[in-house]
Amino acid sequence: MATVSPSWAYTLQLPHDPRAPSIARATLRTVLAAHGLAELAPTAELLAAELLANAQRHTRGPYALRVLPMETGRLRVAVWDTDPRVPSGFADGGPPPALPPQDAEGGRGLHLVRECADAVGASVLRELGASKGGKLLWAECQWDGLW
Numbered sequence: 001m002a003t004v005s006p007s008w009a010y011t012l013q014l015p016h017d018p019r020a021p022s023i024a025r026a027t028l029r030t031v032l033a034a035h036g037l038a039e040l041a042p043t044a045e046l047l048a049a050e051l052l053a054n055a056q057r058h059t060r061g062p063y064a065l066r067v068l069p070m071e072t073g074r075l076r077v078a079v080w081d082t083d084p085r086v087p088s089g090f091a092d093g094g095p096p097p098a099l100p101p102q103d104a105e106g107g108r109g110l111h112l113v114r115e116c117a118d119a120v121g122a123s124v125l126r127e128l129g130a131s132k133g134g135k136l137l138w139a140e141c142q143w144d145g146l147w
Contacts, residue, residue: 008035009068014052016062021052024065028077031067037075040143044077047117047139050109051079054137059083061134070140074118078138086122086135090114118142 010031014020025045032041048065055063061082068076087110099111114120117139124135 007069009066011067012065014063014065016056016060018056020063021049021056024052025049028065028067032075035069037143040075040141043116043141044075047077047113047141048079050113051077051137051139054087054109055079055081061132066136066138069143072140073144074140074142076138076140078136080125080134080136082132082134084124084133084135086124086137090120090122090137113139116141 010027012024012027014024025048028045028048029038029041032038032044044067052063052065059081063079063081066076066078066080068078070076090110099108119140120138122135122137125133
């Protein structure tokens, strides 16, 4: 059983580069294994992959992956990017946008996140001092062990 003492969090800064999501997913697997949470890797990696792909595809600036254990027994996987626009239906509690046609090449990622996560949310960040603004999209997956 994994325990966390002291608490931990990781943030990986990523350039706008097509290789960045793959590097971030590998880093996530390593972090989870190091903290005895390898059983969360498949779900956490899927959540991260979709959020990272969204940042890579729909923004032009850098982005970051953040991994954070929550006191609620959940693991939060979050992606920050420079675009303050929150995708439709992601954090407002409303229904997601309609699924794209079956032959469409994209448009299903955030639907997948909403279905696989135990909770999702978003924060729009204003530019203040050292902050770069943008948004933070997050998804949580439940872990039944001790923190």
